[in-house]
Amino acid sequence: MxxxxxxxxxxxxxxxxxxxxxxxxxxxxxxxYRVNIFLSWEGAYRISEGQMPYRDFGLPLGYGYWIVPALFMKIFGPQxxxxxxxxxxxxxxxxxxxxxxxxxxxxxxxxxxxxxxxxxxxxxxxxxxxxxxxxxxxxxxxxxxxxxxxxxxxxxxxxxxxxxxxxxxxxxxxxxxxxxxxxxxxxxxxxxxxxxxxxxxxxxxxxxxxxxxxxxxxxxxxxxxxxxxxxxxxxxxxxxxxxxxxxxxxxxxxxxxxxxxxxxxxxxxxxxxxxxxxxxxxxxxxxxxxxxxxxxxxxxxxxxxxxxxxxxxxxxxxxxxxxxxxxxxxxxxxxTEQWKTFVLSAVLVLFWWSGAYYRYIGRIVDRVFPAENNAEAIRTGPTGENLVGRANYQFTTDTADVPVSQWVFSSLPEFHKIYMPASTKEGIDRVMALPEAKKGKDAKVLNLSELTPLDHAIGYQLETGHNIPLWHHLGVGMFNSQLHDYVEKIRNKHYDLVLYEDMPRHNNFFPWVIQDELRQHYRQVDSFLAPRRPTTSATIKVFVK
Incomplete structure (x- = not known):
């Protein structure tokens, strides 16, 4: 036909x-949980709340990126x-x-x-x-x-x-x-x-x-x-x-x-x-x-x-x-307008880029044809010989890493449909239970972590001003002028609660000087894994006065 x-x-x-x-x-x-999505959320949240870029917070980009997310956050809420x-x-x-x-x-x-x-x-x-x-x-x-x-x-x-x-x-x-x-x-x-x-x-x-x-x-x-x-x-x-x-x-x-x-x-x-x-x-x-x-x-x-x-x-x-x-x-x-040529060409395109969608089909394949090897196991064959294959020719040294398959969901609506390490979820629950967090809009909080949705969950008033950065990567999203302001506020114990994410593998992603100041002037009451992969790459530390 x-x-x-x-x-x-x-x-x-x-x-x-x-x-x-x-x-x-x-x-x-x-x-x-998406790495680095914290600044997308906070920029959209601030604008949806009526804050004006550069007047209420500074950023090294234009605000064009946040227009659509802010509009959606205004309509659907700050999740x-x-x-x-x-x-x-x-x-x-x-x-x-x-x-x-x-x-x-x-x-x-x-x-x-x-x-x-x-x-x-x-x-x-x-x-x-x-x-x-x-x-x-x-x-x-x-x-x-x-x-x-x-x-x-x-x-x-x-x-x-x-x-x-x-x-x-x-x-x-x-x-x-x-x-x-x-x-x-x-x-x-x-x-x-x-x-x-x-x-x-x-x-x-x-x-x-x-x-x-x-x-x-x-x-x-x-x-x-x-x-x-x-x-x-x-x-x-x-x-x-x-x-x-x-x-x-x-x-x-x-x-x-x-x-x-x-x-x-x-x-x-x-x-x-x-x-x-x-x-x-x-x-x-x-x-x-x-x-x-x-x-x-x-x-x-x-x-x-x-x-x-x-x-x-x-x-x-x-x-x-x-x-x-x-x-x-x-x-x-x-x-290519003939269906036979078009369909064949489409099949070849899909075959060429199978990696884009096979990650989803692969989950089904894994169940139908389960892998018999374990990357962490030493296996032997029927004759007692050591079996070495692609999955176990070398071992992962980071045994403390929590695989994504073991991540869980938080009960907070801001994290709806987003799963994270159990340590992160439990740490969030402990933060929400702190007396400093229960102050709500009267709490003075400095959130130097990727868990920016806690801004809304706790309900405190975000700092605003021409010298407040949207995010805190030193040399990228904030600079020495802003760092000096934060150091002075920490020394004067301006904040009731500070969340600091320690990321030793990243160059001052959250300024290291601030952590040093917190250790001198605040008391660390908790720490838990950050929602990153591998999970051992960053830790969120909780400080109070």
Whole structure:
């Protein structure tokens, strides 16, 4: 039976199902406590409570990242799981923005459905939690989608789209300076090509003008509140993360996929380069080529300037795949709108990125085909010989680590659907039972830990002011001026209760000097494991007057 070809309408239905259904999956599962999610929660919580960035708390970024989480926290409440709900919306925005980019470049329906599938499973599917290194890309994609629409000859809403492109491109910058700055440069490169080939500069001037207006609207209200001090543009006390040495080393030593795509894009473009003047006049193909190369360059730099988590730059796969497949398909005679070709291609894409979803299927496989080896066991065969395999050729030395399978849930609503080490859960219960915590809004608490939802659970009034940092990583989120203030308050015993997370493997993640001061001027009454992996990497210590 011959099925009708994959039309644009059917492609939209398939893409919508992939984008929306996979984005909704996190709403039906539970999660282990997320490392570093504490600053996402506190920033969203403060803004949802009406606090103003830079006036009430300082941060080295813009507040673009916290807009969506704060809105969701206002609607759904200050639970950690609210952040997951916010990311559902961001993943949907990212998926449809990527789809719109390919549609505006007139990519064939079969190819852009495959590229959207790849984008979702390789990038957005495992991003359950919001994080600024992800949100900066989501905003960029939305900006590129509006920009490429505005550059189309048949665009009906050109100037509105240019304004929206400028807005989202600025929000990208106001979420993270490195990714957002690269997003702006890429947008300007596309606009410069458009202006040259069309011999018209109105779109470039309009975008730049809109960008300046949006930037002024977001920045000027905060200039009186020490915005210039907090916002990191490489000035003291901040430092720049841009290192040519690190970029070269990372690219040449590692970056195997990036180098592969650079070579592959060049190879498939060679036939067109033979008549480069015709290629230059082919606006659709040139924009696609410039966009793909720009994304690859951005990913090369982004992996150095934003180095945690290590896979935050893999948005480039879907762009490179779409370009290479779009160029090769006509040469190879592949009709991706035919269902047989499309389904086979989709199966191959899913096989290629099986690691993105096999972690869930693997749980079923483990039950059906249980592993017979134990990484901590010395096993012998029927003949008495020592059996050595992949799982037990070496032993884990950290025998005190608590595996995630043994983590438990807290009864506090702020931690709903979030499990953590039993030691953390029990420590939280003991903190909540302290007389200092029972003071509620009258308690004076300094929470230097990843358990920021305790701010709401205890109910105390958060400190506010232009010298109060949102988070306390010395040299990143706070600086010597703020450290001096905290030391003085500790020496004067300003706080009733202090939670301090001791992280000896991290460089002043919570300033070590503060722990030294607490030992001199406060009394430690408790300690318990922090919700990190391995669990032995950090300890939360409880101090009272």
């Amino acid at each position: 011959n099925l009708p070809a994959l039309s644009s309408r059917k492609a939209l239905i398939l893409e919508s199902l992939v984008i929306i259904v996979l984005a909704l999956v996190p709403l039906f599962v539970t999660f282990p 950690l799981i609210t952040l997951v709900k916010a990311q559902v919306l961001l993943n949907i925005i990212g998926g449809f923005s990527f789809r719109a980019i390919l549609r505006n470049l007139n990519v064939a329906p079969g190819i852009h459905v495959l590229a959207v599938l790849l984008f979702v499973i390789s990038y957005s599917f495992f991003n359950f939690w919001p994080w600024y290194n992800n949100t900066v890309i989501i905003y960029q994609l939305a900006g590129l989608a509006f920009l490429l629409y505005a550059l189309r000859a048949d665009a009906r809403w050109k100037w509105f789209s240019l304004f929206a492109a400028a807005l989202f491109t600025f929000l990208s910058f106001f979420t993270k300076q490195d990714g957002g700055g690269l997003a702006l440069l890429l947008a300007l490169a596309l606009l410069a090509y458009h202006s040259i080939v069309e011999k018209r500069w109105q779109e470039l001037a309009g975008f730049v003008g809109f960008y300046i207006v949006v930037a002024c609207a977001f920045i000027l209200p905060f200039v009186p509140h020490r915005f210039g001090y907090w916002f990191n543009h490489g000035q003291p006390p901040h430092s720049s993360r841009l290192s040519l040495h690190d970029i070269i080393n990372e690219f040449l030593y590692q970056s195997q996929w990036l180098k592969f795509y650079f070579v592959a894009v060049l190879l498939v473009t060679i036939p067109a380069l033979r008549d480069w003047k015709t290629l230059w006049r082919n606006k659709q193909q040139m924009l696609f080529l410039l966009l793909t190369l720009g994304i690859l360059v951005e990913a090369t730099l982004f992996q150095v300037t934003s180095y945690t988590p290590p896979d935050n730059n893999i948005f480039f796969h879907s762009f490179a795949f779409a370009y290479i497949f779009a160029v090769l398909a006509p040469i190879l005679g592949l009709q």
